[in-house]
Amino acid sequence: MEYVDLRSDTVTKPTPAMREAMANAVVGDDVYGEDPTINRLQELAAGMMGKESGLFVASGTMGNLVGVLAHCQRGDEVIVGNKAHTFLYEAGGISVLGGVHSCQLPNQPDGSLALEDIENAIRPDDPHDPITRLICLENTHNRCGGTFQSPEYIKRVSKFAHARKLFVHLDGARIFNAAAAQQVNARELAATVDSVTFCLSKGLCAPVGSVLCGSKEYIRKALRLRKMVGGGMRQAGILAAAGIVALETMTGRLSEDHARARNLASGLREVPGLVLGQEIPATNMVFLSLDPLVKSKAEEVADNLKEHGILVGVTGARSFRLVLHYWINDIGVDQTITAFRSVLH
Numbered sequence: 001m002e003y004v005d006l007r008s009d010t011v012t013k014p015t016p017a018m019r020e021a022m023a024n025a026v027v028g029d030d031v032y033g034e035d036p037t038i039n040r041l042q043e044l045a046a047g048m049m050g051k052e053s054g055l056f057v058a059s060g061t062m063g064n065l066v067g068v069l070a071h072c073q074r075g076d077e078v079i080v081g082n083k084a085h086t087f088l089y090e091a092g093g094i095s096v097l098g099g100v101h102s103c104q105l106p107n108q109p110d111g112s113l114a115l116e117d118i119e120n121a122i123r124p125d126d127p128h129d130p131i132t133r134l135i136c137l138e139n140t141h142n143r144c145g146g147t148f149q150s151p152e153y154i155k156r157v158s159k160f161a162h163a164r165k166l167f168v169h170l171d172g173a174r175i176f177n178a179a180a181a182q183q184v185n186a187r188e189l190a191a192t193v194d195s196v197t198f199c200l201s202k203g204l205c206a207p208v209g210s211v212l213c214g215s216k217e218y219i220r221k222a223l224r225l226r227k228m229v230g231g232g233m234r235q236a237g238i239l240a241a242a243g244i245v246a247l248e249t250m251t252g253r254l255s256e257d258h259a260r261a262r263n264l265a266s267g268l269r270e271v272p273g274l275v276l277g278q279e280i281p282a283t284n285m286v287f288l289s290l291d292p293l294v295k296s297k298a299e300e301v302a303d304n305l306k307e308h309g310i311l312v313g314v315t316g317a318r319s320f321r322l323v324l325h326y327w328i329n330d331i332g333v334d335q336t337i338t339a340f341r342s343v344l345h
């Protein structure tokens, strides 16, 4: 059965153009710096982020790990949102592998960190305290509903951080969604931060990989760390080739996914038993919960939807996340609305 798979944009498979580019990729040993396709991807990515250098990494998690460790010494502290991917979903890597302490601040409903909270979290120069070193932002914000941060907000946090000799790392796993939603260039979102990661493997459809971007000197440090965590991948130009196609052809179409997310949300709003998490989806994610009158649990509803060919993400006992991406078309959106209607009738 062909499923309409809305569980995540990580389920996206490579496009035919990507498979062709992969088959024809010119490769070399990247640990020697000799893979021309990886070098091209890294230059392209750095240019799109307005940074000097880029580093191809196996995943967003690896990008955030080496990205944070390249800024921090053991015993340093990172200010991070309590709903941040880096804090919640990366196996505690920065602490486990880097000895980096985290200070978790409440993410605001829009995914931001309040400047006042950041200010209060900065440690005094006192031997009792770890040393505040880095602020991590996330854009779009996954756990906060695919919400996006504006260039102005990121600039404000960066200015604040730099005045206090702190660095800023942006987890931009979906930075191109954030850019599309605001009709700005991704470069504007990354302009003022010291480092940024983004995923090639989510809405951009590449099979594997992320890129970490920053200054030349910073990326040199990150390169050693990537080697340390086993990320020296040799002839990975086969993967980077798909990443180049992703950057060249997929970033400009993400607003289609956002439009479908809005259509899906407005269709589901009319289905009795469902409550929307957001009036209008911010980007490509739709959050839903079950009305208290519905007796079934989210797991049961998801199982029933599966029989109708629809896969959804279950995010709680009574809640769901549906993510739009390249492989979901208008027919898939309509099928999803119809399936919810018949499962909850």
Ligand SMILES: *Cc1c(COP(=O)(O)O)cnc(C)c1O
Residues within 6 Å of the ligand: 058, 059, 060, 061, 062, 064, 085, 086, 138, 140, 141, 142, 171, 173, 174, 199, 201, 210
């Ligand atoms: C997916 C994601 C990551 C990690 O990416 P992986 O490639 O799955 O390791 C990091 N941050 C955010 C916000 C994400 O959504």
